Amino acid sequence: MLRKDLIQKSPVVQILGSDYMEKSQFGAVISRAGVGKTQFLVQIAISWLLEGKKVIHISLYDTIDKINLRYKEGYTNLIDSVGYIDPQKASRLWDDLAPCKFGITCHENTFSPKNIRDYLVSLKKNSLEMPSMIVVDGLDFDRDCSIVLDKLSELASEFSLAIWFSMKSHREEAFTDKGFPIQLDKVQSRFAKAVYLQPKEDKIEVVILKDGVKVNERHLIEPATMMLA
Amino acid sequence: MLKDLKRVRNIGISAHIDSGKTTLTERILFYTNRIHQIHEVKGKDGAGAVMDSMDLERERGITIASAATHCEWNKNDINIIDTPGHVDFTVEVERSLRVLDGVILVLCSVSGVQSQSITVDQQMKRYQVPCIAFVNKCDRSGANPYRVAKQLRDKLGHNSILMQIPIGLEDKLKGVVDLISMKALYFEGDNGEHVVVKEIPPELKDEATEKREEMIDAVSMYSDELTEAILEEKEITEAMVVSAVRRGTISREMTPVFMGSAYKNTAVQPLLDAVLKFLPAPIDINNEAIDHDRNGESIILTSDFDKPTVALAFKLEDGQYGQLTYIRVYQGGLKKGDTIINSRDGKKVKVGRLIRMHAAEMEDIDEIPAGHIGAMFGIDCASGDTFVSPGINYSMIAMHVMEPVISLSIIPVDNKSQINMSKALNRFTKEDPTFRTYVDKETSETIIQGMGELHLEVYVERMKREYKAEVITGQPRVAYRETITQKAEFNYTHKKQTGGAGQYGRVSGFVEPFEGEFEFVNKVTGGRIPTNYIPACEKGFAGCMEKGPKLEFPITGVRVTLMDGAYHAVDSSDMAFQAAARGGFLEGYLKAKPVIHEPIMKVVIETPNEFQGSCMGLINQRRGIILGSQEEGVMSVIESQVPLSEMFGFSTILRSATQGKAQFTMEFSSYKQVPQSVADAIIKAKEEDKKKK
Numbered sequence: 001m002l003r004k005d006l007i008q009k010s011p012v013v014q015i016l017g018s019d020y021m022e023k024s025q026f027g028a029v030i031s032r033a034g035v036g037k038t039q040f041l042v043q044i045a046i047s048w049l050l051e052g053k054k055v056i057h058i059s060l061y062d063t064i065d066k067i068n069l070r071y072k073e074g075y076t077n078l079i080d081s082v083g084y085i086d087p088q089k090a091s092r093l094w095d096d097l098a099p100c101k102f103g104i105t106c107h108e109n110t111f112s113p114k115n116i117r118d119y120l121v122s123l124k125k126n127s128l129e130m131p132s133m134i135v136v137d138g139l140d141f142d143r144d145c146s147i148v149l150d151k152l153s154e155l156a157s158e159f160s161l162a163i164w165f166s167m168k169s170h171r172e173e174a175f176t177d178k179g180f181p182i183q184l185d186k187v188q189s190r191f192a193k194a195v196y197l198q199p200k201e202d203k204i205e206v207v208i209l210k211d212g213v214k215v216n217e218r219h220l221i222e223p224a225t226m227m228l229a
Numbered sequence: 230m231l232k233d234l235k236r237v238r239n240i241g242i243s244a245h246i247d248s249g250k251t252t253l254t255e256r257i258l259f260y261t262n263r264i265h266q267i268h269e270v271k272g273k274d275g276a277g278a279v280m281d282s283m284d285l286e287r288e289r290g291i292t293i294a295s296a297a298t299h300c301e302w303n304k305n306d307i308n309i310i311d312t313p314g315h316v317d318f319t320v321e322v323e324r325s326l327r328v329l330d331g332v333i334l335v336l337c338s339v340s341g342v343q344s345q346s347i348t349v350d351q352q353m354k355r356y357q358v359p360c361i362a363f364v365n366k367c368d369r370s371g372a373n374p375y376r377v378a379k380q381l382r383d384k385l386g387h388n389s390i391l392m393q394i395p396i397g398l399e400d401k402l403k404g405v406v407d408l409i410s411m412k413a414l415y416f417e418g419d420n421g422e423h424v425v426v427k428e429i430p431p432e433l434k435d436e437a438t439e440k441r442e443e444m445i446d447a448v449s450m451y452s453d454e455l456t457e458a459i460l461e462e463k464e465i466t467e468a469m470v471v472s473a474v475r476r477g478t479i480s481r482e483m484t485p486v487f488m489g490s491a492y493k494n495t496a497v498q499p500l501l502d503a504v505l506k507f508l509p510a511p512i513d514i515n516n517e518a519i520d521h522d523r524n525g526e527s528i529i530l531t532s533d534f535d536k537p538t539v540a541l542a543f544k545l546e547d548g549q550y551g552q553l554t555y556i557r558v559y560q561g562g563l564k565k566g567d568t569i570i571n572s573r574d575g576k577k578v579k580v581g582r583l584i585r586m587h588a589a590e591m592e593d594i595d596e597i598p599a600g601h602i603g604a605m606f607g608i609d610c611a612s613g614d615t616f617v618s619p620g621i622n623y624s625m626i627a628m629h630v631m632e633p634v635i636s637l638s639i640i641p642v643d644n645k646s647q648i649n650m651s652k653a654l655n656r657f658t659k660e661d662p663t664f665r666t667y668v669d670k671e672t673s674e675t676i677i678q679g680m681g682e683l684h685l686e687v688y689v690e691r692m693k694r695e696y697k698a699e700v701i702t703g704q705p706r707v708a709y710r711e712t713i714t715q716k717a718e719f720n721y722t723h724k725k726q727t728g729g730a731g732q733y734g735r736v737s738g739f740v741e742p743f744e745g746e747f748e749f750v751n752k753v754t755g756g757r758i759p760t761n762y763i764p765a766c767e768k769g770f771a772g773c774m775e776k777g778p779k780l781e782f783p784i785t786g787v788r789v790t791l792m793d794g795a796y797h798a799v800d801s802s803d804m805a806f807q808a809a810a811r812g813g814f815l816e817g818y819l820k821a822k823p824v825i826h827e828p829i830m831k832v833v834i835e836t837p838n839e840f841q842g843s844c845m846g847l848i849n850q851r852r853g854i855i856l857g858s859q860e861e862g863v864m865s866v867i868e869s870q871v872p873l874s875e876m877f878g879f880s881t882i883l884r885s886a887t888q889g890k891a892q893f894t895m896e897f898s899s900y901k902q903v904p905q906s907v908a909d910a911i912i913k914a915k916e917e918d919k920k921k922k
Contacts, residue, residue, distance in 0.1 A: 068857070
């Protein structure tokens with residue numbers, strides 16, 4: 001029951017809908033520094049965890065402790081948004097969810113899809129439960145990422161994975177003619193979904209840049225909790 | 230021994246395995262003229278390091294028992310406890326920290342803060358032991374002391390502050406710059422024994438000035454005088470900085486970071502100076518004892534030689550002259566011929582021979598005054614016992630001792646081995662509270678229990694070497710436990726009235742899950758069970774906790790509430806109610822959905838990046854949960870939780886999967902319920918075992 005309540009309250013589900021991501025696809029959360037890309041990505045991952053799926057969170061700058069803290073915080077915010085929940089139930093559910101995600105931290109120049117592949121292959125070989133989603137936080141899209149994206153795309157098809165990226169844009173840069181930030185524009189054909197976060201007064205506005213009919217839909221979320229305002 | 234306690238330091242050297250603790254201790258002993266030749270831990274001369282006095286330690290290149298040793302530096306007494314780095318021997322580290330006033334935390338400049346450093350740090354926090362950090366192995370390829378200092382901050386939450394910067398790194402390491410005196414220190418001579426003070430090389434001047442400013446800024450928090458001097462732009466003297474750093478270190482608010490390479494004889498002497506300058510003397514530390522005559526009130530002990538003696542036995546060793554007891558005196562003093570009392574059993578003992586240890590060699594002394602560490606012969610006691618003067622009844626606060634998680638059956642090969650084995654076990658259980666032994670009533674096998682495979686392996690090996698006891702070991706067994714998951718009622722009548730004296734007792738109530746081990750609640754009213762039979766009921770219930778009815782693992786986490794019952798004026802007895810309680814427990818227990826719990830270990834693997842994926846795969850194959858994988862330079866650190874039962878023989882598997890380049894550590898984390906499929910396998914194995922018997 002609690003899982004269902006939380007899924008309904010998830011800002012991601014409310015913004016993108018419950019079937020917001022097909023397997024083997026890429027998604028992106030774009031904003032300039034400090035607006036809340038990572039925390040939004042964490043909410044995306046939590047909504048997958050609540051569906052009973054496994055998630056790998058790869059960060060190119062956070063430590064493991066910090067990743068775990070972000071998930072805990074994201075989960076607590078979600079719980080608080082539902083209203084009163086038996087704390088024991090909430091803590092039991094967290095105990096169930098926490099082992100289903102695991103964080104990997106590495107540096108950008110040593111980030112290797114091969115290591116992820118080795119790991120996934122070993123899971124498959126042992127008939128163990130496969131992750132359904134990978135979060136890649138911190139990849140620098142100002143540089144040419146085509147090789148890494150190619151390899152990740154292969155991984156996504158081979159193992160039926162959805163992969164969500166954070167993408168940092170810059171304050172001074174204007175959108176391209178197609179209506180995308182420069183970072184996304186170069187690679188937009190690879191991405192099935194993309195959302196753009198920008199501060200709007202004391203809230204954060206989420207603009208859907210790529211998602212079929214939903215394009216240009218706008219939603220406001222609370223910066224402190226990332227819950228719908 | 231010095232009676233001016235300002236000039237005494239009791240310190241430990243703690244760190245992760247292979248960080249170079251023993252090498253560092255060896256160098257300290259060399260520079261303080263306690264030894265005249267340096268042997269390496271895994272040196273080609275086969276002599277081993279002096280502190281590794283057990284044959285086994287020298288052979289494996291690890292430090293098993295903490296050897297206490299004493300040295301002098303600049304007319305100050307330093308007592309050093311060399312502590313083991315392997316997690317299986319953590320109790321040794323705990324015991325050492327209990328009696329120490331300060332610690333040198335040794336970190337490898339390449340691997341940085343590793344899992345054991347985190348464990349040691351938690352223990353230091355528990356006993357509030359101040360520390361200084363020494364970033365060792367700066368001569369190694371990939372050395373980066375700045376990264377290690379940052380890790381101290383990020384991973385352990387220390388306020389780490391650099392006191393030195395290196396002159397060159399890796400194979401170009403030449404010396405260090407002392408940021409307090411702003412001088413360059415070089416170490417010349419065959420063994421780096423001559424400290425040569427020079428001006429800072431011009432290319433390092435800017436960096437040194439910048440780092441000194443950062444350091445002064447950070448330590449000014451701990452001294453008003455220093456802050457004033459900075460604000461008023463007065464001259465900042467060395468004494469001001471030293472006093473501020475000392476205050477910050479002793480209050481555990483900052484960790485000064487030193488660096489060098491013990492192996493290359495670089496910067497060990499400045500570390501010794503730092504021990505004297507920044508780590509506390511016995512009089513700077515508050516030690517507490519419990520006064521049993523005043524309802525366990527806590528008493529602060531003072532290092533006063535005239536007050537009654539309070540001393541703690543923290544380590545036992547079996548030497549050629551009988552039992553050697555390492556002791557720290559907190560108050561008063563121990564003199565030859567004194568009568569002291571073991572506060573655990575109240576037995577009076579006479580102090581015989583007192584010695585000061587230098588690894589395997591000993592020096593006779595007449596007295597161990599308060600604040601010092603020494604050893605005594607011929608006293609029969611257990612590790613952790615408190616000795617006091619007649620007239621007081623204090624005991625030092627008990628040490629945190631963990632429950633063993635693994636067991637192994639051992640069978641002596643012949644009669645002689647059997648006698649020697651029991652001698653050895655008697656000694657080892659006294660020495661190490663995490664090492665336990667018992668005889669299995671059903672199989673009559675002797676079972677040893679400990680904290681890990683290596684822990685037990687070392688004791689079996691010591692039995693062979695030190696006691697000539699050859700034993701055959703069985704398969705390691707995991708310490709499973711049983712518990713219940715829901716409330717269930719029982720109503721059981723024990724009735725035996727066929728001939729002879731009858732037995733009658735009825736108990737009714739419920740069992741339910743409970744956070745602690747066991748609790749008995751009596752809610753019987755109206756004399757349905759007379760009060761004189763209630764203790765028998767409790768005994769009956771408690772007795773059932775030893776072995777679960779199905780799988781015979783110990784039961785934990787059960788509360789039994791007795792609500793009602795019945796008795797017979799003639800046929801009821803203690804025995805009858807005990808039997809009724811046993812029957813009632815069994816009835817309720819089986820209805821309360823019992824489950825098996827197994828020990829889960831925290832496993833940390835350090836592997837070169839290229840093997841990260843396969844190492845994570847190994848964890849997954851073992852029902853492990855990966856908590857995270859962090860890249861640190863060329864290595865990845867994978868943190869996970871894995872059931873102990875899946876970890877047997879893991880070191881061999883890890884070696885073959887990573888060309889021997891990865892290493893792992895393992896320590897107990899918690900007990901968790903086993904999945905049904907595994908529980909079924911355990912039940913099946915248990916049944917097969919029974920059939921064999």
